[in-house]
Amino acid sequence: MMAAMMLLFTDRLVHLAPVDFVIIVFYFALVLAIGFYLRGRANTGEDFFMAGREMTAWVAGLSFLSANLGALELMGWAGSAYQYGILATHWYWIGAIPAMLFLALVMMPFYYISKTHSVPGYLKLRFGESSRALSAVSFAFMTVLMSGVNMFAMAKVMQIVLGWDINFSIWVSSLTVAVYVALGGLRSAIFNEVLQFFLIWAGALLIPILGLYETGGWSNLKVLIAQRASTEYVHMWSGLGSFTTNPMGIHWTGIVFGLGSILSMGYWTTDFLVVQRILTAKDIRSAEMAPIIGAGFKMFVPLIVILPGLLGLAVLPMKLTAESAVAAGGHSYNDVLPLMLARYCGPGLLGLGITALIAGFMSGMAGNVSAFTTVWTYDIYRALIKKDATDQHYVNMGRWTTVVGVLISVGTAYLVMQFASIMDYVQALFSFFIAPLFGTVILGMLWKRASGAGGFWGLLCGTASSIGMWTWVKLDPTALRYVALSPNAKALAQDMYQALWSFVVCVVVTVVVSLMTKPKAAAELTGLVYGLTEVPSVGNLPLYQKPVFWAVVVAVALVILNIIMW
Amino acid sequence: MHDSGISIWFFIGLSLLVNGVLIAGAGIWEVMNPPANPSVVLFHLHANVWWGAILAVFGALYCYKFAPKRQS
Numbered sequence: 001m002m003a004a005m006m007l008l009f010t011d012r013l014v015h016l017a018p019v020d021f022v023i024i025v026f027y028f029a030l031v032l033a034i035g036f037y038l039r040g041r042a043n044t045g046e047d048f049f050m051a052g053r054e055m056t057a058w059v060a061g062l063s064f065l066s067a068n069l070g071a072l073e074l075m076g077w078a079g080s081a082y083q084y085g086i087l088a089t090h091w092y093w094i095g096a097i098p099a100m101l102f103l104a105l106v107m108m109p110f111y112y113i114s115k116t117h118s119v120p121g122y123l124k125l126r127f128g129e130s131s132r133a134l135s136a137v138s139f140a141f142m143t144v145l146m147s148g149v150n151m152f153a154m155a156k157v158m159q160i161v162l163g164w165d166i167n168f169s170i171w172v173s174s175l176t177v178a179v180y181v182a183l184g185g186l187r188s189a190i191f192n193e194v195l196q197f198f199l200i201w202a203g204a205l206l207i208p209i210l211g212l213y214e215t216g217g218w219s220n221l222k223v224l225i226a227q228r229a230s231t232e233y234v235h236m237w238s239g240l241g242s243f244t245t246n247p248m249g250i251h252w253t254g255i256v257f258g259l260g261s262i263l264s265m266g267y268w269t270t271d272f273l274v275v276q277r278i279l280t281a282k283d284i285r286s287a288e289m290a291p292i293i294g295a296g297f298k299m300f301v302p303l304i305v306i307l308p309g310l311l312g313l314a315v316l317p318m319k320l321t322a323e324s325a326v327a328a329g330g331h332s333y334n335d336v337l338p339l340m341l342a343r344y345c346g347p348g349l350l351g352l353g354i355t356a357l358i359a360g361f362m363s364g365m366a367g368n369v370s371a372f373t374t375v376w377t378y379d380i381y382r383a384l385i386k387k388d389a390t391d392q393h394y395v396n397m398g399r400w401t402t403v404v405g406v407l408i409s410v411g412t413a414y415l416v417m418q419f420a421s422i423m424d425y426v427q428a429l430f431s432f433f434i435a436p437l438f439g440t441v442i443l444g445m446l447w448k449r450a451s452g453a454g455g456f457w458g459l460l461c462g463t464a465s466s467i468g469m470w471t472w473v474k475l476d477p478t479a480l481r482y483v484a485l486s487p488n489a490k491a492l493a494q495d496m497y498q499a500l501w502s503f504v505v506c507v508v509v510t511v512v513v514s515l516m517t518k519p520k521a522a523a524e525l526t527g528l529v530y531g532l533t534e535v536p537s538v539g540n541l542p543l544y545q546k547p548v549f550w551a552v553v554v555a556v557a558l559v560i561l562n563i564i565m566w
Numbered sequence: 567m568h569d570s571g572i573s574i575w576f577f578i579g580l581s582l583l584v585n586g587v588l589i590a591g592a593g594i595w596e597v598m599n600p601p602a603n604p605s606v607v608l609f610h611l612h613a614n615v616w617w618g619a620i621l622a623v624f625g626a627l628y629c630y631k632f633a634p635k636r637q638s
Contacts, residue, residue, distance in 0.1 A: 015605070019592040023585055034577055041571065059574060191574050198578050202585065202621055210608050346596065346606045348589035348614045355585075 012163030013335065014342040020351025027199070027355045028176055031192050031362070035180025038188045045391045048185035048398050049374045050117055050280055057286040059194055061293030064277040066193035067367045069200065071360030072153050074305055078340075079333030081309025082320055084247045085225070085233025086565060088309065089302045090255050097295045097558045098261075099268035101551045103278075104291040107269050109535045110445045111279060112287040113527045118279075119272045119441065120379040126444040126520075126528050127455030129383065134459055136379035138433050139272055140372055144405050145426045147368035148412020154361035155413065161338045162354065170413055173358070177365045178406040181373075182399045189363070189370040190277060196359040197297075203349075203356030204304040204337075210344040211311035224314035233313065236565040250496075251485075263499040266434035270441050273371045284536055288547040295554050299561065305337075312336040315343070365409065373401045428470055435499035436462025439506035446530045447514075448522070454514030462506025469498050572634050579628025586622025589614050 016024075042048045055063075080088040116122045120139065124132035155169035180188045215221040222234045232239045232246055239246035240255060268274060268291075281287035312320070316339060323332040331339065341353040377398050382389070440459045443450045472479045473494060484497040525532045543549050593614030 017592070019588055023588055026584055026588075027581075030577065030581060037572065191577065194574055195578060195581060198582065199585075202582065206613055206617055210611070210613060213611075214608060342605075343607050344613070346592070346604070346609065346614050348592035348618060352585055352589060 013161045013331075013338050014350060014354070016162065016351060016354070017347035019348045020354065023348065023351035024355050024358065027359060028172075031180050031195070032176060034191050034195075035183040035188045038184030038191065042183065042185035042187060043392075043395065045394050045398075047187065048395045049378065051185070051187040051190055053280055054282045055190065055277075055280040055286070055290075056282060057289035057293055059190065060277055060281040060286060061290035062197050062297070063190040063193040064274050064290055065294035065297055066197040066200075066363060067274050067277055069197070069301065069360065070150065070364035071157070071357040072150055072364065074200070074204070074357065074360055075157065075334050075337045077305045078309040078312070078337040079320075079335070081306040082312050082336045083309075083322075083333045085229065085313075086236055086306065086310065087239075087246060087248050087250075089236060089306050089565070092298060092302050092306070093558055093562060094255065095264045096268060096298050097554060099264040100291045100295040100298065101555060102265065103269045103275075104288050104295075104547060105551055107442070107445055108278060108287050108291065109284060110528060110530075110533060111275065112281070112284050113533055113535070115527075116279070117276075117378055118375055119270050119275055119437070120375060122441065122528075123444070123455065124379070124383070126525070127440070127450075128452040130456045131440065131452070131459060132379055132383065134456065135433070135437060136375050136383070138463075140375045140380060142426070142430050142433070143273065143368045143372045143375070144408050145412050146430065147365050147372070147405070147409040149416055149426050150361060150364045150368070151409050152413035152416040154358070154365075157334075157338075157357065157361075160335070161357075166417070170410060173362050173365065174406050174410050177362055177369060178403050181366050181370050181406075182402040185398065186276070186280065186370050186374070189366040190280065192359075192366060193277075193363045196356070196363040199352070199359045200356045201304065203353040204308070204341075206349060207337075207340045207344055208303050208307040208311065211308065211315065211340065215311065215314055221310065221314055225310060229313055233310070234565075236562060238566055255496075261500075262435050262438065262503045263496055265442075266438035266499060266503070270434060270437045272375065273367050276371055276374065285545075285547065289550065292547055292550045292554060296550075296557075299554070299557060308340045309336050312340050316340075365406075369402055369405045369409065372405045373398050376401050376405075431495055431498065432463055432466040432470070432502075435503040436466060436506035439503045440510060443507060443510050444529065448525060448529050448531055449514055449519050450510060450529075451514040451517040451519040453517040454510045454512075457513045458506045458510025461509040462502045465505040466498055466502035469501060573632040575628055575632040576634065579625045579630075579632060581625065582621045583625025583629055586618045586620070586625050588618070590616075590618025590622060593618055 041052070046052055077088055077091065080091075111119075111122060114122055114125055116125060118136075120132045120136035123135055151170055151174060154173060155164075155166040158164040158169040159166050180192065184191070212218065212221065215224055222231075225231075225233050230247075235246075237252065240250065240252035243251050278287050278290050281290055316336070318331060320331050320333050320336060320339075321327075323334065326332050338357075341350060345353050377394055381397060382394060386393075436459055439462055440455050443458070444455060469479075469483050473483055480494060483501070484494045522532055527533050593612055593616075597612055597615065
């Protein structure tokens, strides 16, 4: 069998020993076993699509974080840390923590109390069917494409890192995901996400430990980076006073108002994949604590993502370059994490590190597919096509949709293999919707006067403005000076400002149209909006059991960390 | 997650325990049969031995605490 497996391999970045294969095979066996075990607990709609709504704060919180912590993200951000230095940490701190805390304290009560199953489901209750249909169709379409893009990216990574045949990687991983999600539903996806969380830490934490030992500590690491790149690579804020004094070409306003407010809010509070995990919590307090727990752990993720990239900058003998500029025998920025794994991790440890990457990819796929299945079954099929079938009918639809979703993802993966630029388009597509969606949802939750028509037209116009800005810059790159306020802005900066402007357009249109149209009656908005929702009081609980206490602890820690890394 | 079924934490413990034992075992094998040209930097620290042991201990604790028969 080993010989047969060897035939599938070509040139590779790392060489696996037999014990590494055993570890990888054990992982696949375990996730399938979990799926089969949970088959018996996924027979009702509530169980299959919402994991029975019985998850504890810890499970919901860790899977909420894990759903975002895919291998593409791990490798991509380690690569960004190598390329841009410690500035990449902003995407884990100010670019995530405030949004997660905001979700926990402000938005979660409305999501949870409305008893909805999805973000489009909330929009239906709040604004009506047209808003739901717009967001459900766009979300379902994007999420299954993203799953395919992730699948292709994983297969490509496995080819470069391990020499595995691309078709082998695509089919083995997609069939495994199809089996464990079709059998166990969302609970199975969540279990595997929590497992992935532990595997990632177990597999990747040794890199910063051994790396800091090799470099002689953090201060010495900074000296080495200053010699090999520049001192700008180890300052998080001091170089952001101008577009030209930092490696990313961004100004602090873009980080604070673009990334910190709109882009991160849009993603963390309305991306259905992550919000769905919190909706499975067993009660309102668990639903509020879960994102706070996620935020607490998110603050430490730079240890295993950003620090390896910085260590790579200091210790790797070769120079990494952009993907497009890789010469024969060279490596791109995204290879930094596998290269660091190969540098420090011998037999066994390497297998665990690779398993962590595979787990990251597969749970990303599972997350996208389970989200697609829920939105298709409840927000499109049940809402628009067949409204009055039995619960069992919808569960069966869910299982078949899982399989179909995986097959569409496989098809997308092969399409991306032919036309690599599709990846950029799918990423762009995703970015069109999240900022306007945040505008629509937050106005819906906080402003009683927002009408159904206002919600729909705000969402549509905000999305259209996002598409318009992107197309304008694509056709005329000098337009960047208007969209991103500087001709020197890089792509990341453009994304941030695009999000900011599309949010503004969404909010303005929603407000104007709402003031010109009739709002819903107060009785229809109970449990959906501020002022008409009774949130259970936590007044009589001890301080350490109140979500707001822990949110403040996390926020203070965030500020201290940013000051230390100034 | 603590009904009469197997807890997710038990599965986590199982994963850490098995992986920890395999990794520590590979490390001990390397100590007894050191390669002529180690493929990793800092080979002399034998990270797989102690890291594998740490994972195995955590895994065993989780398996013990969340074992199905202890919960029902």
